[in-house]
Amino acid sequence: MLKLPRLRPFDYIAAAFAVALIAAAAVSAYSSGSEASRLKVQTAGGEFVYDLRSDATLDFDGPIGITRIEIKDGTARVLSSPCRQQICVNSGALDSGGDWTACLPNRVFLEVTGADETEVDALSY
Amino acid sequence: MKPKSTPSATDRELVALLGACCIFLALIEHMIPKPLPFLRLGLANLPILIALGVLNPRQLSAVVLLKILGQGLINGTLFSYVFLFSAAGSLSSAVVMFAVSRLPDRVVSFVGISISGGLASTVAQLGLAFLLVFGRSALYIAPVFLAVSLLTSIALGLIASSFCSRSRWYSRIAGAEGRRW
Amino acid sequence: MGVQKSLRAAVIVVFVLLTAAAGGLGAPSEEKTSEASFLFDTVCTITLYGKAPASHFIDVFSRMEEIESRLDLYDDGSALSELNRHAGMGPVAVPEELFEVVKHGIAYSRLTGGAFDITIGPVQQLWDIGGDSPEVPDSADLAAALSLVDFKKVIFFEHGKRILLESRGMMIDLGGIAKGYAADQAAKLLRDLGHRRALVNFGGNLVALGTRPDDTPWRIGIQHPDRSRGDTIGIVEVTDATVVTSGKYERFFEQDGIRYHHILDTTTGYPVENGVASVTIITGSSMKADALSTAVFTLGLEAGLELVNGFDGVEVVIVTENDEIYLSKGIGDDFSLVDTRFKVIR
Amino acid sequence: MVKPFIRDHSAQVLLLCGMLTMIAVSLQSTVVVRCAQMVFFLIFAGLMxxxxxxxxxxxxxxxxxxxxxxxxNGRVLFSVWRLDITYGALRLGLMKGTLFIGLIYISRVSVGPGLKFPGRFGALLLKTFAYFEQLTEKWPLTHGDVLGRIDELLLTISRSDAGSARGEPRGPEAADGRRGGVIAAGGTEIQPYRRNLLAAAVLLTAGWGPYIASWTLIAADGRIG
Incomplete structure (x- = not known):
């Protein structure tokens, strides 16, 4: 049968490194904290979902024109909007679960879902 | 080219034989049914592991090239992603195993070399999977792959060690000064 | 053999790690689902916990659309527009729902001594804040519009559910209570559907049903008046309650460098400027909270606090423009400060 | 002049065309076309x-x-349990998956018998395949002391000096057992070099055809517009 060798220091180091690597990979992949943050966009033309980790510039058609949304570095913002008041553009970047903004005239609603970093359940404004 | 470094006929034979062993084992592995198309035992790495103690870097790279190319030819996947995966895995594992095998005998055994090589190969292939096919989902399968790779590479290290310690063929090619981990 | 032992140990460690990782994947506490829709000129979201069939969302939202179609001032086809068009022309029969909401609105107008007044319509229309072309109105026009604002001139005829607006040009604007009424109705509907906990958020008009999934009170953030949406100034903890905020930051426009917001003084016709930045009411009825938050905002700090302290079961958080937060007596420890730059005065 | 060259190098020509086809398939951006191409190459590999x-x-x-x-990524088509199925993600997955499999089968078609590698490395490869032959022939299908038998096998093979004993290896696809395919009707075997050239033509057409067709359509559109 197999004649087992005497294991030497580096064998243990390599095995320990491998176990640590597996543990690190498992933690980073499966820990609930790293649940993917997503950008949900509701428009007159349907519902869209994007991964906040992949940068993109997106155009959405609405009743009064095109709302342009940018996803960058894990945050989402409205770059430009055909609306007059520009509330959506001014509300800045959305980054944590529950953040949202909307362009009412163009019927575009953005919401970040996923890991809820805010400690409140809802916001009164 | 210096005449000294020109491989002798027997050395060329040895390179070809080890390369043939790689391809043969790859074929054996190919015939073993797998639960997932991506999980492999890495049997084809055994000859390279064994060759570490007998061949110089040039010859070793020739065996690795033969393995990659032969595998591609046998499976017909010479110019597809699969080939890219196998090439990346084989090359990175060979480089790492060669580096680790230069450590003194009392520090490392076949098992440690095999684990290092297996990890290098898996990390390289996961990297490619991330870039080319699976995207971020590659991260989710990474722990499973790394764990499987750890187990199989430990097994391969033990087999290599056991084989070399008693093989008459290995004694012949390695000679008295051949390393036995 | 030592080697085999350590090998076995390594194998066990790996599998324990893997199972632990797999365990972390599952085990969600109580599933949370949320849907949003554009209604009442804002974003309305409903969040349900536990088993929530899609039909529940559809039921509630279609009911909300029905309410909106009756109470929308800007929809020419709505029952409210119909009523406003007949101002000064005799009583108009209206749907029972509108009848009740207007009656409630007038009751709140009376209760707040006119600080909240649903007949503000003509003035609101002149400013058109939040509309397409807001501008500062001509003072003569404003005076004329203001003369039409008087909740006492709304007469109810229980028989036939008819309402009379006494003067021509009068206009009822339910914008101050419609969202509150709708949120109350949504909460009622959800309770009837068997939901013990839920969050109804109609543009900041919030109804929190039951408790959080871990049976602790809901934590409701109060919007910071100077920061972007989502930044909180403080948090109130509530169970089965509504939280409604009126803030001058919510809707406004700028003209000649001056910022005009949407909460209009029923006596001057101009946006209220009395040092108050926002008013948050915590109570049982969202419609009441909607009306009271506007009234307290208009009345200002002292009169506002006095008004609230006169009611049972109504609490208030008033944020002023000089970085102070005033709390009503009963709020106790349910309020916690987030932005420490502000001073809390109980 | 040309004919003998083609006759000798048809396997290389096929490989070259296969690689050109791979470029076309990876450039193909219409997901339906790429799916169809994958299916086609799979079937074609079978026919070959x-x-x-x-x-x-x-x-x-x-x-x-x-x-x-x-x-x-993109429009939500439907939801399965809590996972939103989006058009963009579905398209991306199909694009990547079909490319992966498509390339495998294009490669299977284009790496055929008769493929030669020049130079010293080619000679080494030949020798390797000769050893490989011996391994497959002498592989001991026995139970018991596997490592010991492998050791003996290796000793036998290295003593037999296999490298020079045999000139022509069976080459790639040898291990398959199924050698070459017949795609001619009526049972007439086509000459290997013709089959290689035919395969090359089919690959090129299937790969570049849709690409050129769509390009022509766009050009035509442009003229009309």
């Missing part, structure tokens, strides 16, 4: 007598698609 298995590519394609679905 290459090993074609259905389950592994199916599992592969499915897992690539599913893996990509976890990264939502």
């Amino acid at each position: 007598g290459r090993r074609v298995r259905l389950l592994p590519p199916a599992v592969m394609l499915l897992s690539v698609v599913v893996a990509n679905l976890f990264s939502p």
